[in-house]
Amino acid sequence: MKKILLPCLLLLCINTSYALNPPDLDVGEEINETCAGCHGEYAEGGKGGEYPRLAGLSASYIENQLRLFRDRKRPNIPMLEYLDKGQLPEQEIVDVAAYLQSIQLLKKLPPIIEGEEFDAYERMMMTKHFLNIALFDGDIEKGKKLYNRECRSCHGKEGEGDIEKGVPMLAGQYTRYLKKQVKLFIEKKRIHDIDAPDEQLLIDFTEEELNNIFAYLSSADDK
Ligand code: HEC
Ligand code: HEC
Numbered sequence: 001m002k003k004i005l006l007p008c009l010l011l012l013c014i015n016t017s018y019a020l021n022p023p024d025l026d027v028g029e030e031i032n033e034t035c036a037g038c039h040g041e042y043a044e045g046g047k048g049g050e051y052p053r054l055a056g057l058s059a060s061y062i063e064n065q066l067r068l069f070r071d072r073k074r075p076n077i078p079m080l081e082y083l084d085k086g087q088l089p090e091q092e093i094v095d096v097a098a099y100l101q102s103i104q105l106l107k108k109l110p111p112i113i114e115g116e117e118f119d120a121y122e123r124m125m126m127t128k129h130f131l132n133i134a135l136f137d138g139d140i141e142k143g144k145k146l147y148n149r150e151c152r153s154c155h156g157k158e159g160e161g162d163i164e165k166g167v168p169m170l171a172g173q174y175t176r177y178l179k180k181q182v183k184l185f186i187e188k189k190r191i192h193d194i195d196a197p198d199e200q201l202l203i204d205f206t207e208e209e210l211n212n213i214f215a216y217l218s219s220a221d222d223k
Contacts, residue, residue, distance in 0.1 A: 020090060020091050020094055021091060023059070023094050023095050023097070023098030023099075024095050024098075025095070025098060025099050025102060027092070027095040027096075028095040028096045028097070028098055028099025028100070029099050031088075031092055031095060031096040031099070032096055032099055032100065034082060035054070035082075035096065035100075038051045038078065039051050039052070039053075039054050041128060042055055042103055042105065042128055042129050043055040043100050043103050044105055044128075044129070044130075044131045045131070045173075045174055045177070048174065048176055049173075049174025049175065049176035049177035049178075049180075050176070050177075052173060052174060052177040053105070053131060053172065053173055053174065054100045054103075055100060055103035055104070055105045055131075056100075056101065056103060056104060056105060056169065056172070057100060057101060057161070057168055057169065058101060058161060058162065058163040058164075058165075058166045058167065058168065059094075059097040059098045059100070059101040059163075060097070060166040061161075061166040061167065061168050062096075062097035062100055062101065063093050063094060063097045064166065066083065066088065066093050066096075066097070067093070069083055070083040070084070070088070073191075074190050074191075075184070075189055075190070101163065104129075105129050105130065105131045105172075106126060106129050106130045106131075107130075107131070107132055107172070107221060107222070107223075108132070109123070109126055109127065109130060110126075131172065132221060132222070133171075133172060133173070133174060133175060133217075133218045133221040134175070134218065135215070135218050135219060135222075136175045136211070136214045136215045136217075136218040137211070137215060138208075138211040138212040138213075138214060138215025138216075139212045139215060140212070140215045140216050140219050141216075142209075142212045143209075143211075143212030143213045143214070143215045143216030143217070144216040146205075146209055146212060146213050146216075147159070147213050147216050147217065150201065151170070151213070154167050154193075155167055155168075155169070155170050156169070158171055158220045158223075159171030159172070159216075159217045159220045159221075160172075170217045171217045171218075171220035171221045172221045173217075175214050175217070175218055178214060178217070179210075179214065182202055182210060185202050186202055186203055
């Protein structure tokens with residue numbers, strides 16, 4: 001049950017509650033046609049991380065980000081024209097988020113075996129579902145230690161995120177995009193931990209330490 005507060009008229013506020021329907025994946029798939037122009041047909045992201053991967057992100061995380069963009073609490077100018085003026089009602093937010101969470105990308109393509117029949121079309125379709133993050137330059141071992149100490153408790157054992165708790169994956173996401181987000185957190189243009197908005201975690205790291213964490217995360221994607 002979600003609550004929505006309709007605009008207040010003087011002191012008279014109307015507080016209505018309404019129930020959203022369970023997510024409809026078919027509707028979500030249709031809505032995704034709009035998103036695909038930037039984020040890719042399979043939500044694999046694009047332009048080297050200018051558009052982040054959305055496939056497999058937690059639905060509740062996606063929902064929250066769409067609301068934050070819409071309410072201008074997280075910067076995202078390119079998306080505003082799709083979110084302004086009630087263009088994406090709550091039910092559609094829920095539908096598209098559930099659809100995006102359900103998309104599974106491949107990290108590896110199956111090997112081509114000599115002598116076995118090879119379906120070129122099937123392989124081409126597979127490459128569209130494929131996302132492997134390029135190795136980022138840094139000390140993977142040092143990055144792994146720091147990650148385990150400082151990030152793992154929330155972002156998961158190997159950066160896979162937490163679907164239930166709405167924590168985004170870090171492994172399998174474009175490094176360029178992640179770096180941009182860290183900058184936004186440090187500049188306080190985006191809030192990292194909603195439960196502790198004044199948290200300074202990322203500020204305390206040197207550039208080198210952060211790069212080591214990104215190197216580790218980019219390698220965690222290869223398994
Ligand atoms: C015009 C291009 C464009 C379109 C269309 C677009 N997006 Fe985005 N989206 C972006 C950009 C750019 C970012 C990254 C913003 C940043 O770098 O902070 C983004 C970020 C996001 C994020 C945040 C991902 C994360 O890991 O936090 C979500 C969720 C998202 N978009 C969902 C959608 C959905 C759902 C649609 C379709 C209804 C959509 N977007 C349509 C450009 C677009
Ligand atoms: C206390 C839990 C917690 C810890 C510890 C934590 N994070 Fe996060 N992180 C979150 C949450 C929650 C979000 C999503 C924020 C939101 O909903 O807008 C997030 C988002 C991010 C994002 C943005 C991802 C995206 O898709 O836009 C990056 C990058 C990130 N964290 C990096 C890190 C790094 C690096 C560390 C360790 C140095 C770390 N975080 C430690 C909870 C945490």
